Amino acid sequence: MDARTRLTRRGVAALAASLALAAGSMLVAPPASAAVRGPSGTKAPLQPAISFPGGDSAAEGGQIAITFAANGDTRVTKFRYSVDNTHLDGEVQAASDGTASVTIDVGSVTGERPVYAVAVDRRGRLSPMTQGSFTVSAIWSLQGQAFDTTTWLPLEGATIRLEPAGIEVVTGPDGAFQFVVDPGLYNLIGTYAGPPSLYGSQQVELDNQGMRFDLYLFPDSGS
16 A cells, blocks of 8 residues: 555545534533523512501591511512502502501591502512502591571571481581481481471481481471
């Protein structure tokens, strides 16, 4: 075998080895440590819980305590909340146990009042919104004025009785009266000794939101 033949065979062998190495490099997957990592997760905080530690009702003009809880989500740093709307314009920092409490003035709006809240984590991400509710009851059940239909002026000195509650009041200079009773169906009865003697009655149904009703007294047919 001459020198030229040996060199040719060596060249073919080298070329084959190079091709095999290249093919092997294409078939071997890169190690896991070399894989490209995607962005970190952006999971929102858990939906918070709303509770009322002192009870879920308050009298008109009073206050009510509200507690927000992160439900074990340690990422939560504060809560945003609002009453009667979803503006979430109130904010309170969460304590180390993931809760926060506020005391609010309920004002004069009676009935069921909604509370909305979201949890906020240290990155400013918001949880889904939670809704709770409390009830504001009127400090009076029924109020109004008695009117003399012969003058259409407020009637002072009229006796206003509420049945079957069996309670009565006498009107002052502005003809005003007021009762505090449980919800139910009542008869409102007004009398005035005169002269002239006056009488008026009306059936009213009261709920826990309070009611205003003016009673008109007409000349008594027997006077």
